[in-house]
Amino acid sequence: MTPSEVPLPPATGAWREGDPPGRRQWYAREKPLPLEAGGELPGARLAFETWGRLASDASNAVLVLHALTGDSHVAGPAGPGHPTPGWWDRLIGPGRALDTDRWFVVAPNVLGGCQGSTGPSSLTPDGRRWGGDFPFLTQRDQVAVEADLADALGIDRWALVVGGSMGGMRALEWAVSYPERTGALLLLASTAAASAEQIAWANIQVHAIRADPHWRGGHYHDTGQGPHAGLGLARRLAHVTYRSEPELAVRFGRTPQGTEDPWSGGRYQVESYLDHHAAKLVRRFDAGSYVVLSEAMNSHDIGRGRGGIRAALRQVTARTLVAGVDSDRLYPPSQQAELASGIPTADDLRLIESPYGHDGFLIEVEQVAALVGELVR
Numbered sequence: 378m379t380p381s382e383v384p385l386p387p388a389t390g391a392w393r394e395g396d397p398p399g400r401r402q403w404y405a406r407e408k409p410l411p412l413e414a415g416g417e418l419p420g421a422r423l424a425f426e427t428w429g430r431l432a433s434d435a436s437n438a439v440l441v442l443h444a445l446t447g448d449s450h451v452a453g454p455a456g457p458g459h460p461t462p463g464w465w466d467r468l469i470g471p472g473r474a475l476d477t478d479r480w481f482v483v484a485p486n487v488l489g490g491c492q493g494s495t496g497p498s499s500l501t502p503d504g505r506r507w508g509g510d511f512p513f514l515t516q517r518d519q520v521a522v523e524a525d526l527a528d529a530l531g532i533d534r535w536a537l538v539v540g541g542s543m544g545g546m547r548a549l550e551w552a553v554s555y556p557e558r559t560g561a562l563l564l565l566a567s568t569a570a571a572s573a574e575q576i577a578w579a580n581i582q583v584h585a586i587r588a589d590p591h592w593r594g595g596h597y598h599d600t601g602q603g604p605h606a607g608l609g610l611a612r613r614l615a616h617v618t619y620r621s622e623p624e625l626a627v628r629f630g631r632t633p634q635g636t637e638d639p640w641s642g643g644r645y646q647v648e649s650y651l652d653h654h655a656a657k658l659v660r661r662f663d664a665g666s667y668v669v670l671s672e673a674m675n676s677h678d679i680g681r682g683r684g685g686i687r688a689a690l691r692q693v694t695a696r697t698l699v700a701g702v703d704s705d706r707l708y709p710p711s712q713q714a715e716l717a718s719g720i721p722t723a724d725d726l727r728l729i730e731s732p733y734g735h736d737g738f739l740i741e742v743e744q745v746a747a748l749v750g751e752l753v754r
């Protein structure tokens with residue numbers, strides 16, 4: 378069965394039954410997925426989108442892997458199931474860095490997420506919501522299903538695998554687990570292993586969600602209420618780490634929001650901005666997925682079981698570019714320097730110049746396009 382023939386799944390996460398599928402397609406793995414932590418997931422589904430046409434020899438395939446709260450809608454206009462245009466819209470399309478007259482671009486929604494791929498809000502084989510019983514996942518489990526998807530699409534080898542942040546973790550796992558299937562590699566604002574500080578920030582976010590009385594051990598999906606306050610708190614904290622101190626200072630300073638008075642219950646502009654991003658994420662993301670994906674990111678260590686980070690990085694054979702964002706305080710450029718110096722086939726570390734911090738890899742699309750262009754010329 379080809380992926381496009383897989384029947385539409387029941388509703389999960391942000392995708393609601395009855396939504397027109399748009400260009401989204403599904404791959405379903407029917408047999409159980411053995412998990413790195415032990416146990417198995419009884420079947421898994423990946424939602425994905427594609428752009429361009431696969432060449433008859435399948436030599437023109439590019440894999441784009443999204444970050445924590447991203448999704449498969451990398452390019453294209455807003456529409457049913459996609460309230461916003463693609464998050465790297467200016468990168469993909471005719472005449473763009475990933476020119477769809479030449480390249481076949483594939484973007485899956487990550488396993489454990491909430492935009493159509495199997496996750497905590499999905500149904501178990503016996504028809505319950507997984508909720509808090511959803512198993513612990515690692516990046517390697519997520520990449521294993523992505524490899525199944527590649528098989529189903531007839532893609533033996535990606536011409537390029539690209540990912541930023543959490544997507545970069547999976548891109549790196551692809552290059553180490555499947556060097557023969559990864560022709561070129563672009564790692565953006567990512568790391569060889571989650572650091573103590575990254576785990577610490579994630580820990581606070583996960584605790585905020587679990588401390589919400591509506592969390593109910595993760596079994597809230599059918600209660601009509603969710604841990605929205607906790608998820609909003611997690612996003613507020615995360616969003617500050619995604620941006621830079623100078624950006625916030627220049628953009629918001631100490632200015633009150635509109636006519637609000639911070640000395641009598643009103644907000645500063647920056648508080649209103651965080652409220653906005655919290656509310657926006659709560660509308661589009663499942664708290665259970667946020668926990669599962671955060672813990673999967675914490676588990677990321679490319680050297681685990683491979684003799685350490687340096688030994689693992691030496692297994693990469695793909696032509697590689699590694700880039701960091703010069704103002705990134707969450708994934709500092711020292712982490713990308715470790716990748717660039719440890720991967721034998723990597724060029725010197727590149728720096729994306731941006732005042733926006735970690736989110737620079739999503740915002741500075743022209744600089745990302747130039748890096749892509751170096752690899753797919």
Ligand SMILES: CC(=O)SCCNC(=O)CCNC(=O)[C@H](O)C(C)(C)COP(=O)(O)OP(=O)(O)OC[C@H]1O[C@@H](n2cnc3c(N)ncnc32)[C@H](O)[C@@H]1OP(=O)(O)O
Binds near residue numbers: 446447459464634739
């Ligand atoms: C279904 C979907 O939505 S999929 C979206 C895909 N998302 C992802 O891939 C996740 C990654 N994306 C992100 O994290 C972010 O969206 C980013 C990085 C792309 C956003 O970066 P930027 O373009 O710099 O946006 P910025 O941080 O300036 O936020 C702009 C928003 O803040 C709002 N805002 C700005 N100042 C204030 C303020 N004082 N008070 C309230 N809101 C404010 C703007 O109105 C704007 O709202 P909108 O996004 O609803 O249009």
Ligand SMILES: N[C@@H](CCO)C(=O)O
Binds near residue numbers: 444447735
């Ligand atoms: N803003 C990004 C940053 C995570 O790398 C997201 O929400 O996915």
